[in-house]
Amino acid sequence: MAVFRSGSTKSAPTAMATPPSQPPPASRPPSASRPPPEPRRPKSSGDRVVGAKSIRNKELPAFSRQLSAMLLAGMPLIQTLDALEDQTSDKNFKVVVLGLKNYLQSGASFSEALTHYPTVFDT
Numbered sequence: 777m778a779v780f781r782s783g784s785t786k787s788a789p790t791a792m793a794t795p796p797s798q799p800p801p802a803s804r805p806p807s808a809s810r811p812p813p814e815p816r817r818p819k820s821s822g823d824r825v826v827g828a829k830s831i832r833n834k835e836l837p838a839f840s841r842q843l844s845a846m847l848l849a850g851m852p853l854i855q856t857l858d859a860l861e862d863q864t865s866d867k868n869f870k871v872v873v874l875g876l877k878n879y880l881q882s883g884a885s886f887s888e889a890l891t892h893y894p895t896v897f898d899t
Contacts, residue, residue, distance in 0.1 A: 831896055835869045854880060872896055
């Protein structure tokens with residue numbers, strides 16, 4: 777016990793035991809305490825890739841605006857996708873819109889259909 781000038785005493789601090797499953801902190805490698813880094817996505821030129829084909833970034837905002845306008849006007853979703861498929865000039869994006877329409881016609885929800893194209897529609 778340590779005795780201080782004021783006359784009070786204080787017991788020595790007790791050492792905390794390290795669990796046996798882990799080595800003591802001094803012997804652990806520095807990277808063991810950090811979680812593994814997230815994988816980095818490759819930087820792109822601004823295009824989205826579907827399979828081996830890319831979709832220009834200008835297609836998605838136009839598609840979203842037109843989809844919203846047609847749905848707000850009361851147009852059914854399948855008819856909206858038909859119209860958007862006809863309007864788009866990008867062959868690769870036409871394939872995506874056709875795929876969405878096919879998933880919907882087979883009974884999938886719109887959100888389920890979008891998950892089949894994760895590189896085009898970030899969810």
